[in-house]
Amino acid sequence: MLQCTAVTVVPYFEALLALATMEGGPDHPPDVIATGDFLLCELGEHDESVEHAAHLWTADTPDDRDLWLLWTGTGTHRLYRLDVLPTCPAILRNFLTRTVTSCAYADHHHGPHSFSVTDPLGELISGHSGTGTGTGSGTDEP
Numbered sequence: 001m002l003q004c005t006a007v008t009v010v011p012y013f014e015a016l017l018a019l020a021t022m023e024g025g026p027d028h029p030p031d032v033i034a035t036g037d038f039l040l041c042e043l044g045e046h047d048e049s050v051e052h053a054a055h056l057w058t059a060d061t062p063d064d065r066d067l068w069l070l071w072t073g074t075g076t077h078r079l080y081r082l083d084v085l086p087t088c089p090a091i092l093r094n095f096l097t098r099t100v101t102s103c104a105y106a107d108h109h110h111g112p113h114s115f116s117v118t119d120p121l122g123e124l125i126s127g128h129s130g131t132g133t134g135t136g137s138g139t140d141e142p
């Protein structure tokens with residue numbers, strides 16, 4: 001399955017506040033996000049009834065929790081919320097390579113787990129430079 005192509009601008013001040021107030025958040029939230037940063041939905045392709053989800057921060061706590069931006073709609077019709085959610089417990093074991101890949105999404109997410117979703121953009125980027133960072137600053141739509 002391909003990754004959802006939805007992109008949205010980070011709600012900067014709300015995100016800073018959420019990072020600053022969450023348990024296990026970053027020491028210096030402005031290092032994590034910048035005004036005008038774009039966030040990509042990381043879920044597999046889905047319809048409009050499902051919220052888009054972009055990962056913002058992995059909490060430094062004993063249990064796995066992440067800060068997510070969840071949104072629906074675009075532009076002035078965008079509705080969003082920032083939420084700290086537990087990590088999806090699903091893992092993929094590959095007995096051939098003896099590797100274990102854990103799902104990168106929040107628990108109870110919609111659709112397939114992250115290891116079943118391919119990111120065409122990420123593969124494009126990694127094909128060029130060798131590494132792909134999840135958060136790009138590109139504004140070009142496909």
Ligand SMILES: [Zn+2]
Nearest residue numbers: 004006041052
């Ligand atoms: Zn989406």
Ligand SMILES: [Zn+2]
Nearest residue numbers: 088090103113
């Ligand atoms: Zn999952």
